[in-house]
Amino acid sequence: MSTLKNIPQTMNIPLFIGAGRIEYGTKATPTPGPGQLLLEVKANALCGSDRSQFFDGSTTTPGHEASGIVVAAGEGAVTPIGTPGVAFLMDFCGECRSCKSGFTNQCFNKRADYGFTHDGGYGPYMVINESVFYPVDPSIPLTEATMILDIMGTGGHAIKRAKLVHKDIRSMLIAGAGPIGLGVLAMAKILLCTEIPVFIMDFVPYRLDLAKQMGGIPIHLGNQSLAESVQAAGLKGVDAAIDTSGKTAARQSALDSLNQRGVLICVGHGEQLNLKVSADLIATERSVLGSEYFQYHELEENHELLKKHLPYLSQIITHRFGLDKIQEAYELFFQGNTGKVVIEH
Ligand SMILES: [Zn+2]
Ligand SMILES: [Zn+2]
Structure with a gap:
């Protein structure tokens, strides 16, 4: 495994304990396996589909609109350390009939939904399969980069x-x-x-x-x-x-x-x-x-469009909070007087 720098062995993570309460705890920092990347998360946007995790609790760390920087790569992963990018929600197989025709949002053998079945972007670090990583141009701030997702x-x-x-x-x-x-x-x-x-x-x-x-x-x-x-x-x-x-x-x-x-x-x-x-x-x-989410290949076109229309699209992000303020961020978001709310790490 190659790494950029010393990565702490443990990390502080938010715990979604249910009833609309978030506490904080410690977890071992994950290690990327073969074909995987470790992202140091820089931003994760709140989403209406987090509602059940916030109110009912979650055993995994939520967050499915994450951007970050690759800080470690597992065996066989070729993305250079230091590459900024985003994580596509669905860990599609790449082999089935849907995936081969581009319908990666309708994979017949989907392996994960990051932020739901596997730990997501509210942790300081997250492991993803390299196939769902999409690099973004360094000129795009990583908070705004989350917009090429949902x-x-x-x-x-x-x-x-x-x-x-x-x-x-x-x-x-x-x-x-x-x-x-x-x-x-x-x-x-x-x-x-x-x-x-x-x-x-x-x-x-x-x-x-x-x-x-x-x-x-x-x-x-x-x-x-x-x-x-x-x-x-x-x-x-x-x-x-x-x-x-x-x-x-x-x-x-x-x-x-x-x-x-x-x-x-x-x-x-x-x-x-x-x-x-x-x-x-x-x-x-x-x-x-x-219409369910989108197809991985659409990221390419949307990445170009984001570069072209960044000031226009940035209007959608109305609030930014630190990782220690997720509770306040959700309370404001679900009360309705916001556009997109983003947690910045
Ligand atoms: Zn979402
Ligand atoms: Zn598939």
């Missing part, structure tokens, strides 16, 4: 899913202006024509203000209805709707707002959707698709 990755993948079935999207609706909703908005502006109207609906004024600043048309559901807002813009409906909220009511109203040939993409996990197959699918030729 923000740009998940957001962009949802838009690409919509484009699979609708080639001429001229209007879009996003349900939920949380970090993933803002990521979808940003990627819609970057990947589609910036002039197309992108409505974004939520109940939290803070998030809607941020969405407006990023070029979205905010719909405050406490004050206005979706249908009225779309009509006020001179439209009958939208071509694509992306649900990041996971709520039945939001999915239902998003589906109802679609034009003929429209497509609904469900990104947020959660509740159900009731389909009237004749009216919703057959007569109108609408589509409903799911």
Whole structure:
């Protein structure tokens, strides 16, 4: 094993003990095995999907939006020590039919979800298989580098899913202006024509203000209805709707707002959707698709886009906390008045 410097044998880690409480403890610093890398974590972004780990507890160290620097490499790993980069959530096999066709987010033999089944980015160090590491340009600050994961990755993948079935999207609706909703908005502006109207609906004024600043048309559901807002813009409906909220009511109203040939993409996990197959699918030729995380190869394109649009995308990160303030960070994040919140090591 090659290493950059003396790595401490033990590390302080946050313990997610449940009931929304975080304590701190000590754990042995992991050693990378064959084909693995040891990352010194520099930043990890909070995510809505950490909710159950925060409230119900976790035996592993959470954190699945990590960036860091390679400080040790196991046997056979070739990434140079000192390389900055990010960790892709899913440890895909690289051999199955899905992986061979690029669908690494749908691996048939997935070995790990870092931050869920294996220790993640809230520890000072984490071990990952080299195949899920993606190096980033040293010009990108490592806090901002986390955005090529869930923000740009998940957001962009949802838009690409919509484009699979609708080639001429001229209007879009996003349900939920949380970090993933803002990521979808940003990627819609970057990947589609910036002039197309992108409505974004939520109940939290803070998030809607941020969405407006990023070029979205905010719909405050406490004050206005979706249908009225779309009509006020001179439209009958939208071509694509992306649900990041996971709520039945939001999915239902998003589906109802679609034009003929429209497509609904469900990104947020959660509740159900009731389909009237004749009216919703057959007569109108609408589509409903799911979109899960993103494919490893998308990191390459998103890395270029992040370099190009760094100031625009950086607006999504609204709060930064130290590793000793994870508790405060989650409390603020789940109360809603934030964009992306990042823990910096
Ligand atoms: Zn996430
Ligand atoms: Zn696979």
